[in-house]
Amino acid sequence: MSQYLIDIPYFSDPTLPRVVLILALVVVINLGIRFLLYRLERAAKLSETIWDDALIEAAHRPVLVLSWVIGLAYAARVIHQEKNVFILEHAYLVRDIALIACGAWFLFRLINSVADNIVDMHAKKKELVDRTTIDALSKLGRFAVIVISLLMVMQVMGFSVSGVLAFGGLGGIAVGFAAKDLLANFFGGLTIYMDRPFVVGESIRSAEKAIEGEVEHIGWRLTRIRSLNKSAIYVPNALFTTIVVENITRITHRRINETIGLRYVDMTAVAAIVSDIKAMLSDHPSIDNAERNSVNFDRFADSSLSILITAFTEPLDVPRFADLKQRVLLQVADIVAQHGAEMAFPTQTVLLENALHIPAN
Numbered sequence: 001m002s003q004y005l006i007d008i009p010y011f012s013d014p015t016l017p018r019v020v021l022i023l024a025l026v027v028v029i030n031l032g033i034r035f036l037l038y039r040l041e042r043a044a045k046l047s048e049t050i051w052d053d054a055l056i057e058a059a060h061r062p063v064l065v066l067s068w069v070i071g072l073a074y075a076a077r078v079i080h081q082e083k084n085v086f087i088l089e090h091a092y093l094v095r096d097i098a099l100i101a102c103g104a105w106f107l108f109r110l111i112n113s114v115a116d117n118i119v120d121m122h123a124k125k126k127e128l129v130d131r132t133t134i135d136a137l138s139k140l141g142r143f144a145v146i147v148i149s150l151l152m153v154m155q156v157m158g159f160s161v162s163g164v165l166a167f168g169g170l171g172g173i174a175v176g177f178a179a180k181d182l183l184a185n186f187f188g189g190l191t192i193y194m195d196r197p198f199v200v201g202e203s204i205r206s207a208e209k210a211i212e213g214e215v216e217h218i219g220w221r222l223t224r225i226r227s228l229n230k231s232a233i234y235v236p237n238a239l240f241t242t243i244v245v246e247n248i249t250r251i252t253h254r255r256i257n258e259t260i261g262l263r264y265v266d267m268t269a270v271a272a273i274v275s276d277i278k279a280m281l282s283d284h285p286s287i288d289n290a291e292r293n294s295v296n297f298d299r300f301a302d303s304s305l306s307i308l309i310t311a312f313t314e315p316l317d318v319p320r321f322a323d324l325k326q327r328v329l330l331q332v333a334d335i336v337a338q339h340g341a342e343m344a345f346p347t348q349t350v351l352l353e354n355a356l357h358i359p360a361n
Helices: 002-006 015-045 051-083 091-124 131-156 161-178 180-195 237-241 264-283 318-338
Strands: 203-206 211-218 222-227 232-236 254-262 294-300 305-313
Touching: 015 051, 051 091, 091 131, 180 211, 180 222, 180 232, 180 237, 211 232, 222 237, 232 237, 254 264, 254 318, 264 294, 264 305, 264 318, 305 318
Parallel strands: none
Antiparallel strands: 203 211, 211 222, 222 232, 254 305, 294 305
16 A cells, blocks of 8 residues: 555655745745844834834845745746756746845835935924935935846846946937937936025026926926916926026015105105104014115105115015015005105196186176
8 A cells, every 4th residue: 555655746756845845944934034023123113223224124025025036946946956847947047136126126115214214303303304305315326226236137147237338338329319308307407406406395486487386396307396376387407507596485584675655745754754764664573674774765756756665574474574564564654644745646737837818708
């Protein structure tokens, strides 16, 4: 009876038990890695540094996949050696490519985790963080990972990397001419990241191109701006290298710059009105008197006596500044009325030196 059992293929073929043993070992190793990462993750949360959290979070899935890749590749190699299956002779090549892919995946996750942890750390401390610079560095890091990974895959597959680089240098010239606009936008985005004329969340304005709104996203080709009417404006980055951009968020003061006109009959009250407006601005809590504020009789206009008022306020958002400006102008109107004067409006006076006398009937 035992003789018949030995001749059964299941018991006589040693390949299947070896493969099962390898897969079982992979499962055990996988469970051990999961347990180890769980313990390391709990220990990392107790530390204040962000690097260990990012490292463990980034390594979690790639390491698990990596253990299966190595185990399955070894099992496939065993089957190929015993059964000489043609499709499995490239198991180690597939394994090497998968190892490179897992390494790139790990670096991608690490870069994203570090960037997110830096932002979260500053947010918890209520500190300002330059999100634009962090995004730029993370994008640059991911791009470098992609290029290096592709070169490594080509090297593993038997291609000459030096030859590819030489061909890429010649081909880059042709591609550069064909995609000069794309490259101009790329370097325009790089200039924005380096010079930082604006960052995400700031409001900008360009009178040359009628662009005004809040910066929502800075990409390598386009910058998305949310306009005042809430529409999305997509601006090629190359444009920012040729136009003047005003950063509204970085203003230090807002300016009230108004001209009021009085009637010519109120000429005697002009000096007193100017003096009272100066005193009002000097005592106003929202006016910065360290700046060059001025109230002066400016000129004799066609229909009025013009008084120029210039005053700088502390940094205020647009609604609060509009409310402040309204209150200041109403106080100016009260001062004018207190002196018995009135605001002028366009008038014309016609003088008839030799008026005709029309006798009455």
